Amino acid sequence: MSDVSPVIVGAGPAGVRAAAILVEAGLRPVVLDEGFRAGGQIYRQPPVDDGRGYRARYGSEASRARSVHETFDGLSGAIDYRPETLVWNVSRQGGNRLDVLSAGAHYQLAFTHLLLTTGATDRVLPFSGWTKPGVYTLGAAQTALKAQGCTVGQRVVFMGSGPLLYLVAWQYLKAGAKVVAVLDTAPLSSKLHLAHLALHAPRVVALGASYGLRLLLAGVSIQYGIRPERVEGDARVEGLHYRQGSKRRSIACDALAYGFSLRPETQLADLAGCGFQFDARDRAWLPVADVSGRTDQPGIYVAGDGAGIAGADAAEIRGQLSAMALLDDIGRPVDAENKRRLLRALERIQTQRNLLERAFPFPADWFEHVEPDVTLCRCEEIRLRDAQEAITSGRASEVNRLKALTRVGMGRCQGRMCSPAATELLSAMRKNSPATVGRLRAQAPVKPIPLGFKMEREDAP
Ligand SMILES: Cc1cc2nc3c(=O)[nH]c(=O)nc-3n(C[C@H](O)[C@H](O)[C@H](O)COP(=O)(O)OP(=O)(O)OC[C@H]3O[C@@H](n4cnc5c(N)ncnc54)[C@H](O)[C@@H]3O)c2cc1C
Numbered sequence: 001m002s003d004v005s006p007v008i009v010g011a012g013p014a015g016v017r018a019a020a021i022l023v024e025a026g027l028r029p030v031v032l033d034e035g036f037r038a039g040g041q042i043y044r045q046p047p048v049d050d051g052r053g054y055r056a057r058y059g060s061e062a063s064r065a066r067s068v069h070e071t072f073d074g075l076s077g078a079i080d081y082r083p084e085t086l087v088w089n090v091s092r093q094g095g096n097r098l099d100v101l102s103a104g105a106h107y108q109l110a111f112t113h114l115l116l117t118t119g120a121t122d123r124v125l126p127f128s129g130w131t132k133p134g135v136y137t138l139g140a141a142q143t144a145l146k147a148q149g150c151t152v153g154q155r156v157v158f159m160g161s162g163p164l165l166y167l168v169a170w171q172y173l174k175a176g177a178k179v180v181a182v183l184d185t186a187p188l189s190s191k192l193h194l195a196h197l198a199l200h201a202p203r204v205v206a207l208g209a210s211y212g213l214r215l216l217l218a219g220v221s222i223q224y225g226i227r228p229e230r231v232e233g234d235a236r237v238e239g240l241h242y243r244q245g246s247k248r249r250s251i252a253c254d255a256l257a258y259g260f261s262l263r264p265e266t267q268l269a270d271l272a273g274c275g276f277q278f279d280a281r282d283r284a285w286l287p288v289a290d291v292s293g294r295t296d297q298p299g300i301y302v303a304g305d306g307a308g309i310a311g312a313d314a315a316e317i318r319g320q321l322s323a324m325a326l327l328d329d330i331g332r333p334v335d336a337e338n339k340r341r342l343l344r345a346l347e348r349i350q351t352q353r354n355l356l357e358r359a360f361p362f363p364a365d366w367f368e369h370v371e372p373d374v375t376l377c378r379c380e381e382i383r384l385r386d387a388q389e390a391i392t393s394g395r396a397s398e399v400n401r402l403k404a405l406t407r408v409g410m411g412r413c414q415g416r417m418c419s420p421a422a423t424e425l426l427s428a429m430r431k432n433s434p435a436t437v438g439r440l441r442a443q444a445p446v447k448p449i450p451l452g453f454k455m456e457r458e459d460a461p
Pocket residue numbers: 009010011012013014015032033034035039040041042043085086087088117118119120121122138139140142143164167262265303304305306310311312313315446
């Protein structure tokens with residue numbers, strides 16, 4: 001029996017491809033995922049089959065989705081797959097252990113090697129009315145469509161910056177919803193970068209352009225360089241007021257989906273003791289890792305969007321590379337030619353990603369336009385004003401200090417939703433890069449768990 005007990009957290013494209021490489025090498029990884037079924041965010045499957053085919057659910061990504069799902073199904077019996085299983089802590093004192101919640105039971109799982117492929121979530125910023133019923137993240141709006149086969153409203157406005165903005169708006173249009181408008185916070189001039197990207201990735205640009213064109217042909221208003229002012233409506237969304245340059249405008253809708261690219265899920269790497277470094281492109285702190293995802297902690301690997309936002313194709317490659325790094329570290333042979341091929345493909349994708357991000361810039365001036373009464377941290381109901389006062393007084397020059405003084409990031413989401421906003425606010429007020437205001441340290445549990453549990457069993461893979 002092997003004395004190597006690898007555990008993979010996340011059954012998205014990165015986790016699935018990592019598992020396949022380990023199985024090929026004769027290992028039997030445990031694969032944990034809090035979702036019902038494998039596929040991760042992009043290739044999310046409904047909890048039960050709803051009769052829609054791959055083309056209907058995944059559009060242009062249908063064949064990749066099928067390949068990831070079939071690969072995972074093919075691993076059945078060769079891996080220990082545990083769906084609906086949340087990993088909420090990593091402890092390394094007195095042996096490597098994960099704290100896990102599954103079907104209401106808590107247990108600890110020992111590991112020798114840990115591959116973290118935990119993906120990303122939406123990045124949101126606060127503005128007046130963002131917590132009202134009917135306001136969703138772009139990812140949540142898409143999840144409703146993919147997993148539940150429903151839309152978040154009848155007349156939906158999409159707002160923000162990032163490739164998902166146009167993709168989800170197009171998916172809603174295709175599903176029969178009325179897309180009222182696409183309000184891009186980036187200026188039209190930023191889209192000139194797409195011409196440069198077209199030289200490297202013509203398919204990506206053609207696909208994006210086709211979404212924009214089909215939205216325009218369907219009569220959807222696409223506007224650039226906007227900033228939201230407030231959501232209209234009491235019980236739920238009835239419209240959005242926004243500015244475009246010096247002009248004030250409003251638009252009626254019954255739902256708003258918004259977001260600003262993605263935020264890597266890095267808390268477990270933090271709890272595992274990994275070092276972090278600031279990444280200017282993602283405007284986020286990422287685990288220190290080599291190109292194969294090998295972190296500065298022996299036996300801990302990161303891959304996919306949780307190691308830095310690079311998209312689903314890169315996630316598949318990085319999943320394989322991280323598994324190869326593990327094999328290398330335990331003295332097992334790896335296919336050197338395949339590894340070289342993967343590294344070359346990854347380099348190409350990273351070049352494309354750098355260009356893509358320039359076409360969808362982050363609205364760095366966001367807080368110049370937000371009222372002090374707006375909720376900054378919805379878990380703890382902290383207003384922007386409270387944080388601004390702590391920063392102006394000079395007592396909070398760093399984000400963990402801001403948390404201690406105001407409770408921003410101390411609630412149920414553990415800062416997963418509000419920490420990008422708190423960091424951006426702090427750096428904007430200090431007129432400095434977000435790299436200079438620190439990183440909100442992860443705390444267990446990384447996601448909400450019931451109080452008063454007891455560890456039911458000790459489980460070693
Ligand atoms: C909401 C959303 C929608 C997206 N839609 C698209 C799209 O339509 N097109 C596109 O090109 N890109 C999309 N992206 C980006 C794309 O999903 C990613 O690039 C790709 O899925 C990354 O793959 P991954 O394997 O790194 O992570 P993911 O696919 O995100 O998979 C991570 C997995 O880890 C699991 N997980 C995370 N934390 C834990 C934990 N603590 N315990 C147990 N399990 C855990 C999650 O349940 C998930 O299944 C989307 C991203 C998001 C966040």
